[in-house]
Amino acid sequence: MQPIQLFDTASSTYTYLLADPVTREAVIIDPVEEQLERDLQVLREQGVSLRWIIETHAHADHITSAAALAEHTGAHTVAPQGCGVGTAATQLSDGQTLAFGGESLLALHTPGHTAGSMSYVWRDHVFTGDTLLINGCGRTDFQSGSAEALYRSLTEVLFRLPDATTVWPGHDYQGRTRSSIGIEKASNARVAGRSQAEFVAVMEALQLPKPRRIDEAVPANLSSGLRHDAGGTPVGEVRVASGYAGDVSPLLAWQWVQSGEAVLVDVRTDAEREWVGFVPGATGLAWKQWPGMAMNPGFDEGVVAAAAGRKVVLLCRSGVRSVAAAKRATELGLQAYNILEGFEGDPDQHGQRGRKGGWRFRGLPWRQG
Numbered sequence: 447m448q449p450i451q452l453f454d455t456a457s458s459t460y461t462y463l464l465a466d467p468v469t470r471e472a473v474i475i476d477p478v479e480e481q482l483e484r485d486l487q488v489l490r491e492q493g494v495s496l497r498w499i500i501e502t503h504a505h506a507d508h509i510t511s512a513a514a515l516a517e518h519t520g521a522h523t524v525a526p527q528g529c530g531v532g533t534a535a536t537q538l539s540d541g542q543t544l545a546f547g548g549e550s551l552l553a554l555h556t557p558g559h560t561a562g563s564m565s566y567v568w569r570d571h572v573f574t575g576d577t578l579l580i581n582g583c584g585r586t587d588f589q590s591g592s593a594e595a596l597y598r599s600l601t602e603v604l605f606r607l608p609d610a611t612t613v614w615p616g617h618d619y620q621g622r623t624r625s626s627i628g629i630e631k632a633s634n635a636r637v638a639g640r641s642q643a644e645f646v647a648v649m650e651a652l653q654l655p656k657p658r659r660i661d662e663a664v665p666a667n668l669s670s671g672l673r674h675d676a677g678g679t680p681v682g683e684v685r686v687a688s689g690y691a692g693d694v695s696p697l698l699a700w701q702w703v704q705s706g707e708a709v710l711v712d713v714r715t716d717a718e719r720e721w722v723g724f725v726p727g728a729t730g731l732a733w734k735q736w737p738g739m740a741m742n743p744g745f746d747e748g749v750v751a752a753a754a755g756r757k758v759v760l761l762c763r764s765g766v767r768s769v770a771a772a773k774r775a776t777e778l779g780l781q782a783y784n785i786l787e788g789f790e791g792d793p794d795q796h797g798q799r800g801r802k803g804g805w806r807f808r809g810l811p812w813r814q815g
Contacts, residue, residue: 449571449614450488451623454478457508457659458617461485462573465494466547473498473546474521475566475573476616479509479671486518496521497546498536502575502616503563504529504667506589506660513670517766523670526555528562533670538564556603558596559584565604567611572627575616578604580625581635584616586649588656589664593649597642605631672764690772690782691757699759699785703727708757708783711749713771718763725761733762733771749775758782 450463457478463485465472472494477485489496496519499512503526512523513533524544525534538544540555552567556577563584566573576584577599586593609628632638636648657663666672684692694702702708712725713733724730729752731745749758749771758780760768768784775782 447569449568449573450492451614452481452485452488454481454508456480458619459505459508460614460616460618460623462614463488463492463494464546464549464551464568465492466549469547470494471497471547471549473500473544473551474515475500476502476505476575477511477515479511479514482511482514482518485511485515489519495519498522498524498544498551500524500544500551500566501526501529501531501534501667502565502573502577503560504531504589504664505576506657506663507617508659509663509666510671513672513764514766516670517762517764518770525670526553526562526564528555528557529560529668530562531668531670533668533672540564554603556599558586558592558594558599559589561590561592561595563599567607570608570610571612571614572604572607573614573616574604577616578613578630578634579615580613580618580620580622581630581633583634583636585652585654587652587654588660593646594642596649597637597645600634600637684783685786687769687772687784690769690776690784692783693786694759694783695786699761699783702757702759706756708759709752709754711752711758711760711771711775713760713762713767728761731771733767733774745771745774746778749780750778753780759785761785 447467452461459476459478461477462475463472470493474496477499499515499521501510501512515521516523522535524536524538525531527537527539538553540553542553544551554565554567556563556565559576563575563577565575565577583596583600585591586596605627607627609626611627613625613627613630637645682698684694687693703710710728712719712728712730715732719730731748733745758775760771760782762768765784765786772782772784
């Protein structure tokens with residue numbers, strides 16, 4: 447059984463899918479925002495249920511699709527504890543394991559590229575992110591990098607794995623797909639046969655340009671790739687979108703609903719609405735499109751009936767499912783809009799989100815009762 451290796455050309459990023467052949471539970475490692483639809487299609491084709499969405503570190507060269515995948519699939523997001531990804535549902539520390547079906551993934555803390563970087567061992571495979579590349583390694587000159595820490599991660603952690611262990615890197619820029627611990631230990635151009643001092647000197651001499659997307663990628667990745675901004679669109683205007691009528695601010699959507707110009711459709715699950723709160727006047731039509739989360743057969747009929755000739759404005763927790771639902775509603779001939787910025791419950795007096803508190807769209811309170 448081999449990992450499924452997927453590639454993003456723009457960032458030369460490898461994404462990996464592993465699945466238990468019996469239960470069909472799966473994990474995905476380092477997904478890329480622009481490849482969301484591809485990854486969803488691969489999951490459908492493989493007939494697997496995604497359980498974990500895993501990061502090796504907070505990336506500087508691309509934006510993760512972790513939050514979006516979690517919205518679509520119901521899987522849990524995972525990040526190394528030292529990376530500061532506060533939105534990840536699980537914060538992994540060294541030596542912890544993640545079970546999926548009868549399989550498990552072992553986390554190894556391998557700092558150096560970033561302080562929180564992790565590699566993951568599965569059977570006789572290791573997924574090294576930017577820590578160990580084919581005939582190279584990740585840079586150490588920004589984002590809490592440390593050449594000394596990377597040297598120790600390579601020589602004292604990864605190179606102690608069996609030589610036959612297959613190395614699956616986070617990137618490759620020359621079309622190579624895999625290596626092995628034995629090969630890298632013997633011939634890696636940056637580290638093989640070098641002392642720590644020599645390795646540090648090599649890394650300090652690299653003088654690499656700053657990653658092109660670092661200023662947008664790192665902040666986005668610290669929230670699992672979720673960005674809540676209107677991109678400069680005034681609250682009273684519609685932002686152009688592909689595949690549906692457009693994105694609108696919560697304020698404009700509410701104005702349309704109050705005037706009778708539009709109907710509000712809440713595509714969160716029944717469980718989410720029960721826990722976080724119901725939106726007064728909204729029609730609840732859960733958007734589900736996954737093996738094990740089969741698409742609600744009543745969505746098409748329900749959204750057409752709710753619209754009754756009006757615009758449709760759709761909401762969910764983050765704006766991921768509402769975009770997908772808006773595209774489907776558009777296919778049905780409706781004028782459908784996504785509400786920007788998402789929906790979340792307000793904390794109650796104990797700091798917990800849920801029915802005891804109110805609830806709001808970010809930037810616009812719509813209180814219960």
